[in-house]
Amino acid sequence: MPVINGEKCQRCGLCVSVCGCGALKIVGGIVKAVEVDDCRWCTLCELVCPNGAITCPFEIIIEDDRD
Amino acid sequence: MPIRTELLHTIPYFSGLEETGINSISRHVYEKKAGRGELLLSEGGKADVLYFVVEGAVKVFKTSADGKEQILRIIRPGDSFNDVAVLNGGVSLVSAGAMGPVVLYALKKSDLEGIMREHPQVAFNVIRVLSRRVAELIELVEDLSFRHVTGRVAKMLLEYAGEKTGDRPRLTQQEMAAMIGTAREMVGRSLKSLEGDGAIRIERGRIIITNLKALRETAGIV
Numbered sequence: 001m002p003v004i005n006g007e008k009c010q011r012c013g014l015c016v017s018v019c020g021c022g023a024l025k026i027v028g029g030i031v032k033a034v035e036v037d038d039c040r041w042c043t044l045c046e047l048v049c050p051n052g053a054i055t056c057p058f059e060i061i062i063e064d065d066r067d
Numbered sequence: 068m069p070i071r072t073e074l075l076h077t078i079p080y081f082s083g084l085e086e087t088g089i090n091s092i093s094r095h096v097y098e099k100k101a102g103r104g105e106l107l108l109s110e111g112g113k114a115d116v117l118y119f120v121v122e123g124a125v126k127v128f129k130t131s132a133d134g135k136e137q138i139l140r141i142i143r144p145g146d147s148f149n150d151v152a153v154l155n156g157g158v159s160l161v162s163a164g165a166m167g168p169v170v171l172y173a174l175k176k177s178d179l180e181g182i183m184r185e186h187p188q189v190a191f192n193v194i195r196v197l198s199r200r201v202a203e204l205i206e207l208v209e210d211l212s213f214r215h216v217t218g219r220v221a222k223m224l225l226e227y228a229g230e231k232t233g234d235r236p237r238l239t240q241q242e243m244a245a246m247i248g249t250a251r252e253m254v255g256r257s258l259k260s261l262e263g264d265g266a267i268r269i270e271r272g273r274i275i276i277t278n279l280k281a282l283r284e285t286a287g288i289v
Binding site for chain 2 (some may be wrong): 001004039040041043045047055056057058059060061062063064
């Protein structure tokens with residue numbers, strides 16, 4: 001799920017507003033990834049955050065058996 | 068935490084040393100821990116400590132006047148950073164930040180000089196390490212000068228990929244952009260383009276290389 005840095009998060013809610021799948025919500029004044037299975041990893045939340053508080057890192061792996 | 072001498076054996080600087088040499092060096096080494104995002108080194112700051120990554124990964128980068136970040140290297144366990152500034156004298160030429168929780172072993176400049184005098188093998192190893200560093204930087208210049216963005220993204224994916232289990236730190240699109248000297252948006256477009264060509268598949272939190280041959284062709288690697 002997206003990685004949220006609570007110390008950088010200013011609770012502006014921009015990430016929640018752009019999340020098209022409802023995976024992010026503000027719970028008790030804190031942004032949380034609550035519907036993890038719904039996250040499509042569009043990375044819009046990472047793009048809009050003005051404080052760099054939410055990141056969507058990728059693991060890069062090889063699955064080509066032909067080589 | 069006491070220094071684990073078996074980890075010192077894995078560091079190229081100390082390659083080929085006998086156990087007595089490693090034990091003697093370990094007395095000068097101290098441990099430092101850092102959390103994700105923590106700044107370990109500031110460009111222009113004092114450069115009197117050499118660092119070796121023992122656990123985790125560190126990014127070494129330069130920042131332009133308008134805040135743009137160019138990642139020069141990702142330092143993984145066994146590798147070192149701040150070498151050039153410590154050996155050359157002067158200030159840190161780069162900044163360094165923890166990409167996740169990291170454990171570092173640190174050596175003061177004054178102790179390193181004594182170690183190289185006492186163990187000439189270390190000096191030879193330093194030459195080898197720095198020569199490889201120069202070769203990597205030449206390759207980066209070549210990439211920035213001659214490869215188009217999608218080719219650079221393809222090359223970066225090939226260099227960064229782990230085999231199925233993925234034993235490398237995860238990268239954000241911003242970090243990928245900083246590594247290859249482009250904007251985050253260009254990375255996103257390039258990834259979509261590579262997916263459209265069938266070279267990769269993008270899933271939640273994963274970029275999966277499905278066609279190595281196609282990716283190598285895009286990267287311009289024979």
